[in-house]
Amino acid sequence: MRTIVKMYLRMLLILAALALLADMPAYGQSGATLSGVITDPQGLPAAGVAVKISGNGLRLERRCDQQGRFAFQALPVGTYALQAGGSAGSAYSTVDLPSEGAFVRLQLLKTVGSTRSVSSSTTHGSGTDVVLNQTAILQSPAYASLPSLLLQLPGAARGANGVVHINGDHGDLNYVVDGVSIPQALNREVGTEIDPSDIAFMDVLEGAYPAQYGGRFAAVVNIDTKASRGPTGLNGYVTGGSFASYDSDLEYHAPIGKGSIEIASRQERSARALDPPNFQAVHDDGSDANQFVRYTVPFGNDFVLASAMHSLQTFQIPNDVAGGEPASTNDNEIQDDTFINVHFHHMLRTNGTLVYGVAFKRSRIRDFNDPFNDFTYGEALNLASGGAPSDCASGIVSACAYSLFSDRTARDVILTVDGSTAGTHQVLKYGATYDATNVRKLYAVTLQPENFISAASASVVDNAPNVAHTESAYVQDSWKMGPLWRADYGVRADAFQIFSTQFARGFSQISPRLKITRVYGTRADVYIYAGRFFTPFSFENVSPAAAHELNAPLRPTIAQFDLKPQRDTDIEVGGSIPFGKGQLGLRIMQKNAVDLIDDTQVGVTALHQDINYARGNISSQSLDYQQTLARGGRAYVSLTHTRSVNKGCETQLLAPCFGAPDDWTPADHDQRWDSAGGVSLSDRRGGWWSIDGEYGSGLSSSYCQPPSDECKVPPHTTFDFERGIAASPRLTITLGMYNVLNDRYRITYLNAQGNHYAAARTFRMGLRFGQL
Numbered sequence: 001m002r003t004i005v006k007m008y009l010r011m012l013l014i015l016a017a018l019a020l021l022a023d024m025p026a027y028g029q030s031g032a033t034l035s036g037v038i039t040d041p042q043g044l045p046a047a048g049v050a051v052k053i054s055g056n057g058l059r060l061e062r063r064c065d066q067q068g069r070f071a072f073q074a075l076p077v078g079t080y081a082l083q084a085g086g087s088a089g090s091a092y093s094t095v096d097l098p099s100e101g102a103f104v105r106l107q108l109l110k111t112v113g114s115t116r117s118v119s120s121s122t123t124h125g126s127g128t129d130v131v132l133n134q135t136a137i138l139q140s141p142a143y144a145s146l147p148s149l150l151l152q153l154p155g156a157a158r159g160a161n162g163v164v165h166i167n168g169d170h171g172d173l174n175y176v177v178d179g180v181s182i183p184q185a186l187n188r189e190v191g192t193e194i195d196p197s198d199i200a201f202m203d204v205l206e207g208a209y210p211a212q213y214g215g216r217f218a219a220v221v222n223i224d225t226k227a228s229r230g231p232t233g234l235n236g237y238v239t240g241g242s243f244a245s246y247d248s249d250l251e252y253h254a255p256i257g258k259g260s261i262e263i264a265s266r267q268e269r270s271a272r273a274l275d276p277p278n279f280q281a282v283h284d285d286g287s288d289a290n291q292f293v294r295y296t297v298p299f300g301n302d303f304v305l306a307s308a309m310h311s312l313q314t315f316q317i318p319n320d321v322a323g324g325e326p327a328s329t330n331d332n333e334i335q336d337d338t339f340i341n342v343h344f345h346h347m348l349r350t351n352g353t354l355v356y357g358v359a360f361k362r363s364r365i366r367d368f369n370d371p372f373n374d375f376t377y378g379e380a381l382n383l384a385s386g387g388a389p390s391d392c393a394s395g396i397v398s399a400c401a402y403s404l405f406s407d408r409t410a411r412d413v414i415l416t417v418d419g420s421t422a423g424t425h426q427v428l429k430y431g432a433t434y435d436a437t438n439v440r441k442l443y444a445v446t447l448q449p450e451n452f453i454s455a456a457s458a459s460v461v462d463n464a465p466n467v468a469h470t471e472s473a474y475v476q477d478s479w480k481m482g483p484l485w486r487a488d489y490g491v492r493a494d495a496f497q498i499f500s501t502q503f504a505r506g507f508s509q510i511s512p513r514l515k516i517t518r519v520y521g522t523r524a525d526v527y528i529y530a531g532r533f534f535t536p537f538s539f540e541n542v543s544p545a546a547a548h549e550l551n552a553p554l555r556p557t558i559a560q561f562d563l564k565p566q567r568d569t570d571i572e573v574g575g576s577i578p579f580g581k582g583q584l585g586l587r588i589m590q591k592n593a594v595d596l597i598d599d600t601q602v603g604v605t606a607l608h609q610d611i612n613y614a615r616g617n618i619s620s621q622s623l624d625y626q627q628t629l630a631r632g633g634r635a636y637v638s639l640t641h642t643r644s645v646n647k648g649c650e651t652q653l654l655a656p657c658f659g660a661p662d663d664w665t666p667a668d669h670d671q672r673w674d675s676a677g678g679v680s681l682s683d684r685r686g687g688w689w690s691i692d693g694e695y696g697s698g699l700s701s702s703y704c705q706p707p708s709d710e711c712k713v714p715p716h717t718t719f720d721f722e723r724g725i726a727a728s729p730r731l732t733i734t735l736g737m738y739n740v741l742n743d744r745y746r747i748t749y750l751n752a753q754g755n756h757y758a759a760a761r762t763f764r765m766g767l768r769f770g771q772l
Contacts, residue, residue, distance in 0.1 A: 031179060031345070031355065031418075032097050033427075034080060035071040036104035038064050040088040045069075046108055048086070055080035056200075057227035057260045057296030058303055073420065074345050074353035076179060076305070078201040078224040079133045084108065098131045098203040099222050103522075126207035127527075127574030127585035128154040128624040128638070134200045134226075135632035138768075139680045139688045141720035141736055144239070144247060144268075146196045148720075152678060152692055153204055153219070154587075154624040154638035157671045157699060160275045160748045160756035162192065165699075167206060167589065168618040168644035168670035169218030170598055172535070177223045178294075178307050179418075180341050180359045181215060185410035185437050185468075185539040187599065187608050188365070193311045193337035195290040197249045197266045200226040206622070207572050207587055208529040211474040211490030211513050212418070212431060217533045217568065225294050225307050228253035228260030235770020236264075239734065242762035243272040251770070259297025259304075266290040275747055275756035276318035282327050284318045301347040308340045320377065320754075329373035336364040343416070352421035361412040367404055371446055374403035404607065405444040408540060412437050425480045429490075432473040439466040439540050443607065445550065462546035468498040468539045488515040494534045496565075502543050503561035509534040523583065526575035533568035537597055537610040547653050559652045564595040564612050582627025582635070591618040596646055598667070614648030618670070629681065633688070637677035644670035666701040668751040672712045673697040686726035693719045702750035716745035716758065730771070736764040 034053065038046040045068030052061045056078045062070045064084075077099050084091045089108035096102070130153055132140075142148030147162040150173075157165040165171055175182040175194060182194075201224040205213070213220050232254035239247045251264040266288070273286020294307040317331040343357025418431035443462040476490030495508035513531035520526075541563065542550075548558040574587035596616030599608045624638040644667040678692035695717045704711035722736040742761040749755055 031074040031353075032077050032099050033071055033073050033101040034075055034082070034095060034097050034104075035069070035101070036082075036106065038068045038070065038084045038091065039105070039107045041108055043107065046084070046086065046088060049084050049088070049108070050086065051082065051084045053080045053082050055227070055229075056224060057229075057262075057294070057305070058298055060298065060301065060303075073347070074355055076224050077203045077222050078227075082106075096131055096133050096201070098125070098129070099205065100125050100129075125576070125585075126205060126529075126572065127576050127587040128206045128622045129585075130154070130202075130204045130206075130624070130626070130636075132202040132204075133632075135682075136634055136680065137196065137199060137202065139632075139682070139690050139722075139724065140678070141690055141692050141722040141738065143196060146192055146194055146199075149196060149202070150204075150221070151694055152636070152676045154206060154622045154676070155620055155640040155642060155674065156676065157642075157669065157674055157696055158694070158747055158758075159669065159699070160754075165669040166218040167620050167622075167640075168642040168667070170667070170669045172216045172218035174213065174216040174218075174220045175223065176213075176220060177309075177339065178225055178305060178341050179343060179355070180357070180414060180416060181213075181433075182339065183361050183410070183412040183414065183435060183437065184216075184363075185412060185439055186363050186365055186408055187538050187540050187610070188335075188363075193313070193335065193339075193363070194223065195266060195288070195292070195309070195311060197290065198225050198264060198292040198309055200224050207570075207574070207589055208515050208527060209513070209531065209533075210429075210488060210515075211476040211492040211511070212429060214472050214474075214492055214494055214511075214534065216535060217570070225292070225309070226251070226262050226264065227294055227296055228255065228262045230771065231255070233771055235768075237734075237766055237768040239764050239766025241736070241764030243270050243759075245270040245272075245762075245764065247766075256295070257297065258299075259295055262292070262294045264290075264292040266292075272759060273315050274318055275758065277320040277755045277757070278318075278322045279744065279757055282319045282321050283316045283329065286313070286315045288313045303345050304342070305345070306342045308338070310339075311335070311337045323377070325377035326373045329377065330368075330370045331374070332368045334364075334366045334368075336362075338362045348419075348421070352419060354417070354419045356417040357415075359412075359414040359416070361414070362409070364409040365406070366408075367406040369403040369405045369446075371403040378402055403446045405446075406442060406607065408439065408441040410437060410439045410540065427478040429476045429478075430474065433471070435468075435470040437466075437468040437470065437539050439468070441465065441540060443542065443546065445546075445607075460546055460549045462543050464501045464543045466498060466500045466539055466541060468496060470494075470496040470536065484519055486517040486519060488517070489513065492534075494536075496536050498539055498541075500541070500543060500561075502545060505561065505563075507536070507565045509565070509567060520577075524575070524577045527573070529570070529572040529574075531570050533566075533570060535566040535568070535597060537563045537565060537612075538599075540609075542607065542609055542653075544653060562612075562650075562652055563610060566597045566612075566616075567594045568592065579625060580627070582625055585622075585624045585626075587620075587622045587624075589618070589620045589622075591616075593617070595650075598646065611649065611651040611653075613646040614650045616644070616646050616667075617664070618642070618644045629679075631682035631684070633680045633682045635679040637675070639673075639675045641673055642670045643672065666712070668699055668701070668748070670712070671696045671699060672710070683726070686724075686729065687732060688722075688724040690724075691719060691721045693717070698745075699747070700749035700751060714745050714749070716743050717741060718743055718758075724768075730769060732768040734764075734766045734768060736766075738762045738764070 040046045047066045049064045051070045082093045091106040150164045155167045163171045203222040205220040236250040247268045249266040253262045268288040289312045292309045313335040315333045319325045319329045341359040346354045413436045415434045420429045445460045447458045472494045474492040479487045492511045497506040511532035515529040517527040570591045572589045576585040593616035596613040620642045622640040627635045645664045647664045674696045680690040682688045698713040703713045719740040720738045725733040747756045
């Protein structure tokens with residue numbers, strides 16, 4: 001442990017020295033770079049012209065050099081207004097800035113307000129990366145639900161209760177909010193705590209990850225939260241519809257001193273919050289109360305960004321009435337999440353940037369039980385499967401009825417430092433992160449050992465806290481080897497240590513990554529990529545003693561804590577070409593995993609915990625087409641084939657691994673085929689028409705007997721539609737219909753999450769007001 005800490009401190013000192021001593025002309029970034037060239041009306045470089053940008057609560061200014069070049073470094077991803085002007089004329093453009101950066105070429109014109117934009121974003125991503133600005137988000141039928149937005153991404157598959165699987169991985173999404181990767185220490189089986197109403201811009205990376213990204217690799221979702229724009233004002237919406245749903249959002253933005261503030265509050269309720277185990281939902285109310293604040297203040301070329309978000313979600317756990325669970329059963333869950341982030345962006349003279357900050361994350365999940373009805377349901381399942389009331393006492397643990405109470409709280413304190421410096425042809429980026437995690441938990445599982453009415457119950461209690469430390473550091477270089485070739489290469493070091501009363505483990509890995517890109521003009525490229533990934537297991541873990549009690553007699557002795565991090569080798573080829581008026585991207589990926597992480601039930605309870613398979617294999621092929629339409633509209637369509645298989649369940653801590661097949665078995669979080677598509681058409685009055693469609697061949701192989709690697713069902717096709725009618729410049733009426741075809745398919749079937757049905761056709765009507 002001391003050796004790891006010393007190594008980490010030495011890394012921090014080296015990175016700080018690089019940041020302070022670098023002395024090269026800078027066009028680099030620790031965030032994203034917005035760069036370009038300004039020419040005069042005759043097409044000559046516009047030397048010395050002032051270039052201003054505004055967006056994300058920032059207002060920054062640069063001067064063009066003798067070649068008319070300019071660059072803004074270390075910017076948060078998002079949408080920026082760019083203005084250039086001088087005695088030769090003026091130009092104006094709006095730019096969407098993804099994490100890969102953007103390059104614009106503008107020509108000054110004498111006519112006031114005129115602009116001539118020659119080129120925009122570079123195309124050096126993975127081929128299927130997706131950028132959604134605020135207009136695209138607000139005009140999507142999925143604008144109120146982050147999981148629904150993510151389902152429109154290439155390779156996305158719908159899981160139960162808001163879980164989304166991308167590229168065949170098990171919901172393994174890396175959310176990066178305002179530059180900080182969100183810790184996810186708890187085993188969360190219900191969606192995400194991030195509210196889409198707080199999002200202004202979303203940049204999704206689906207592959208070819210550079211060294212600055214670690215932890216989770218199904219996709220990296222870079223989120224830029226809403227920042228104040230313009231003068232003081234109010235805006236928001238209110239909607240209502242099927243299942244007694246109600247949703248309202250109120251936002252206030254204003255300049256304060258040199259900076260600006262954005263404050264928002266959202267309230268949401270529905271009588272169908274989760275995906276139920278039966279065709280008709282029983283006991284399925286839910287609510288979400290969300291608060292958000294962001295303050296951004298510039299200091300010359302530097303700026304400070306502070307943001308905080310809080311979400312309180314409540315869920316009734318739907319009852320399996322068809323399976324014998326009493327309709328009056330009253331099991332519930334509450335999720336309470338807070339995230340606070342403060343960081344400082346500093347220009348290092350003219351030779352680079354340094355970004356450092358601190359963040360805090362607190363997540364608490366509580367499960368409230370209903371013992372009598374829980375026991376009744378458990379005994380009904382036992383008898384339905386041919387068991388007897390005394391089976392549990394006789395040692396048949398799978399026949400035990402149970403009731404679960406849990407209270408889990410994770411606290412993370414995160415320290416980050418990122419920097420960059422660059423020459424004419426190279427960009428060097430570097431950074432380090434430290435995360436101290438404390439997970440306090442109370443599991444109280446009541447087992448009913450004989451007759452569920454008369455016998456005394458037995459309790460298993462686990463209140464052992466888990467403490468973890470995570471360290472990472474990276475160096476990444478992007479080398480423009482000439483007009484046709486580019487090399488992106490780097491190395492990342494990851495380590496973590498986890499301690500509890502019954503175990504102490506530590507792991508580490510050095511992960512090299514290399515990407516070679518052949519560039520064909522400003523809109524086309526082909527790349528090949530190879531990289532190593534390192535994914536820690538969840539830091540919320542049941543103690544070995546409690547696992548032994550819940551799994552007896554299949555586990556007659558206490559097992560060692562044997563969870564391991566997942567280690568991947570990822571190979572990709574892909575690229576992007578212009579196709580018609582849009583862009584066509586291709587990505588082919590092969591990922592081989594050692595100690596692949598999945599999750600399963602703890603004994604007979606509803607608790608879930610990570611397990612390891614000895615090996616995993618994911619292959620994916622994706623095509624994605626995107627086209628920008630007039631007035632901020634967009635059209636897109638994607639087609640993906642995925643195959644995800646596991647081999648050799650090796651975690652002896654938990655019973656589901658005992659006697660598992662040794663050969664390759666199909667995973668329950670990939671669809672062999674899926675497709676998503678949609679279009680958003682904006683009218684001249686400020687309204688829109690939008691439709692999203694999704695097809696999936698299904699997640700489950702349990703429909704087929706015996707289960708087959710090639711059998712993934714049931715298939716489904718859904719369409720969502722929305723119409724925005726601009727009643728005035730500041731008031732819009734919205735009308736929506738969702739699951740238009742009323743496809744009530746089973747999202748999951750006989751897997752670790754049980755059975756879950758999709759919602760029926762629903763309707764929604766609302767009003768939006770303010771600066772839309």
